[in-house]
Amino acid sequence: MRAVYLILCLLFMSLLTTGQAFAFEDNESEARYLLSQGILSYLQNKGQSTPSLEELREAASLYPEYPRSITDSTGKKFVFYTPVERVVILNTNAADAMTIIGADRLIVGVAESVKEKTLQYPQVSALPSVGKFSEPNIEAIMALKPDLIISYINWPDPAKLEKHLPSSMPVLRMEFYKANNYRTEIESIGHLLNEEENTGRYLTWYDKYFNLVSERIADIPEDKRVRFYAESGSGKSFGRRAYGEGTGLDDLCTAAGGVNVARGYIKDYADVENEWVIRQNPEAIFIWSSKGGYTTDERSEVIALHDNLISMPGFNTISAVKNKKVYVLTPEFAFGSSSPVALIQIASWLYPDRFSDINTTALHHEYLANFTHTSKEIWDSGTFYYPDGKD
Amino acid sequence: MKTKSIREGYIRRTAQRLTFIIVLFCLLFLLAGIAVTLGSYNIGLHDVYKTIIAGPAYDSEFTTIIWNYRLPRVLMAILAGAALGLAGAVMQGILRNPLASPFTLGIASAASFGASLAIVLGAGFVSSGSLVVGNAFLFAMIASAAVYGLARYKGISPETMIMAGIAIMYLFSALTSFLQYVGASEDVHAVVFWMLGSLGSSTWHTVTVATVVFFVTFPLFMYLAKSFNTLSAGDETAKSLGVHVEGVRITGMAGASLITATVICYTGTIGFIGLVAPHITRMIIGSDHRFLLPGTAVVGSMLLLGADSIARTIMAPQVLPVGIMTSFLGVPFFIYLFLRRRNDYW
Structure with a gap:
């Protein structure tokens, strides 16, 4: 038995010399490389990552569909010799x-x-x-x-x-959920689970709106971009918790053409004083809400976050408050698969003239219909962001 | 001749203690004067004092910053520090235990549970607008009453009160841990943040409530100061000297619980001040509660105001949790005094 695998191994030897680990042009070249690696590993009995003989047998029968590999967001690589089923x-x-x-x-x-x-x-x-x-x-x-x-x-x-x-x-x-590596993650998992068609359909839609925003804001110079302030609106604790570089909300608002007033001051999250927000005088404010989204009974809590902020002493002097550009976003809307809709929505809040041709509500409904299993009832009764024109 | 020298010694020590308190009070005033000029909004020294002197109706871009944010925060730091220090001194006195603090009787863990209940489940006994504050206060007072009930059943003594307090503390800590376990991550985060303490939500309303409670409890404690002194000689001695031991202990506990609950329901559990401020004061001016109580109040205020001023400026615009900063600031000072002090001060 071992002699058979040794021959197989020799056949793949030439391919190994190419050495382009985990960067393949198609499924077949990936499978060929991984299978040869697996056989070598089995023959040399390299330890825990060594596939079993049964796995190699099944992978050979499924070739060129399998084996498949994936690298997770920590940089760890995994090889699957058989399809993932559970x-x-x-x-x-x-x-x-x-x-x-x-x-x-x-x-x-x-x-x-x-x-x-x-x-x-x-x-x-x-x-x-x-x-x-x-x-x-x-x-x-x-x-x-x-x-x-x-x-x-x-x-x-x-x-x-x-x-x-x-x-x-x-x-x-x-x-x-983070906009900066979301696409890569979706593409990887889609490939691993043999769902390239659905993944491709979604990513085409995803790219369409990310590219659209990118194109329409490309000519805005850095000093003319809208300055925003983003915070966690738990509303249950003390003071203000600002979102800086490295947070999902910062990634999204920056992708929509905004410039975070916390940039250079805050990495990730930090508590700030009310007077700092007043001094920064942001042109737009985004509040992250853990309430709302696919629920029907949390609208008042989402609205309260908005109203509490704008009624803070001295906040009426902030441009964002004066110009009614204070918005509440829920994670179900802003992060993950619906992020293209959120991106368009944020971009149209920041630069209404440049996105006036897009009906964001219709776009959201298009997303819900094509990519989720939700009922129409929640489309209208859920509070995904505020103000949403439903009052 | 000997009587005269004893009297002179007493008068001299009294003068020294009073001088210490007065000097410290002046330093606190100075510190408050500096603290109000610190903040993320760049306001010149002249403008700060001009705005304060002109009053809240003064039409200036700085009025809101100074009158709505900085002054309430500074005043709340002074009041909360004084209240926690005072409550700590009283608890240590009536329990005759150097490790006692305002939180010994499970008040902090009960308040944390009340706040967690509001944050995680949105449940409580008051209107939703002040659910966290109301719950924290109510549960702190419930814990205090439970300790009283348990201790009374076995007979009010330092031992029974501490044992009952420990039981209540563990009960509420377990309940809080359970809520953190079942809570959503953002709610758990809010609970942890609450438990670290902050003066960020100080307003004139919180300052007013804290002031009223402080000026109700402080005279009461001063009235009982001599009895606290007598209690330190032991219950039997105190009784033989005509002190109603149980009454003093219950009144002291109720007052300390009330003032602590009032403060921490607005600020979260700011630890350390109530434990260490009385010790620092005692090391410097001794254990006579007539001087220890006001002295501790001023030391507590200085500790908290100093810690909060550093917490909001050291990494500006980021504001660090004041509960962490009080330990950073107070522990080195406490260790310094502890090592320098040759005799047993307690």
Whole structure:
């Protein structure tokens, strides 16, 4: 048996010398490279990442579709010799990504946060729970026998997840919400799960609007761009929590042609004084809301975030407040798969003249109809951003 | 001759203590004067004082900054520091325990639970606009009442009060941990932030409430100061000297709980001040509560005001949590005094 694989190995030797690991022109060249690597690894018995003989057999029968590889957002590379059939997801952004690429049927277990989103994920939310996104239930995960687990980059701690799982249950760490690497992540997962067609359809739509915004704002010089301030509007704690460089909201608003007043001062998140916001005098303000989105009973809380900010003493002197350019955004609208709609919406708030031809409500409905399993009822009753003209 | 020298010694020590308090009060005034000029909005020294003197109706671009944000924050730092220090001194006195603080009786953990309940579940006993504040205050007072009830059942003594306090503290800490476990990540974040403490939500309303409670409890504590002194000699001695030990202890506990709950419901759990301000003061001017109480109030104010001023300027425009800064500022000073002090001050 080993002699057969040795011959196979020699056949692939010449390809190995090309050395272009994980950068392939097509599925076949990738599969050829990965299979040869797998065979070599098996023959040399290189340890944990070595595929089993059964995996190699099945991969050979599926060639050139498999093996496939993926690099997660931490830079870790994974090779799958057989198709992924059972996926556990540990957050709502992963649920969103799986739905977009049409692979939600592969999900067998979800985090508690996904189970709460019954209106956004009617089918997926009914699946068994595997605990919290930060505190997964290892026994529940293992009982579902997943081929793949998807979690955030930073949560849960590997000591709470990977450490307890066998190598046959790899953990892919992806964000699936930050605009700057969202496209790459979607493309990677779509390829791994053999959903290139759906992924391609979505990414074409995604690129259309990102490119549109990019083209229409390209000629605006840096000093003429709208200066914005972004904050977390939990409304439950003290003071103001500003969003700076490295946050999803900053990425999106910057992509829409804005310049964050916190740029150069704040990395990620920081508490700031009210007087600092007044002094910066932003031309637009974006408030991130954990309430709203695919819910029907949280509209008043979203509006309260807007109204509380504009009624702060001295805030009536800020340009954004004077010109009624204070907006509340929900993560279900701004992050993840609906980000092209949010991008267009933000760009049209910042530069209304340049985007007056686009009906953002219709665009949002187009997204909901084509890429989600949500009902029309929530399209109209949900509060995805504010002001949204529904009052 | 000997009586005269003892009297002279007493008068001299009293004068020294009074001088210490007066000097510290002047320094606090100076510190407040500096603190009000610090902030993210670049306002010149002249403009700051011109705006303050002209009053809140003065038509200037700086009026809102000074009158709506800086002055309430500085005054709240003074009041909260004084209140927490005062409550700490009283608790240490009535419990005869150097590790006692305003939070010993589970007040902080109960307030944290109340705030968490409002943040995570949106549940509480007051209107939604002041749910977090109302819940924090109510649960702090509930914890205090529960400690009183438990201790009374076994007989009010420092031991029973501390034991009951520890039980209540662990109960509410566990409940808070449970809420953090079930809460959404952004809510958990808000809870942690609340528990770190901040003066960022100070307004004239919070300053007014804190002032009223302070000026109700402070005279009460001063009235009881001699009894606190007698309690330090032991319950039996105090009783033999005519002190109603249980009454003093309950009144002291109620007052300390009220003033602590009033402050932390607006500021979150700012730790350390209530524990260390009394010790710092005691090391310098001794354990006589007639001087220790006002002295601790001023030291607590200076600690919190100093910490908050540094917290909002050291990494400006970022504002660091004041609860962290109070430890950074106070611990080195406390260790310095602790090492220099040769005799047992307690």
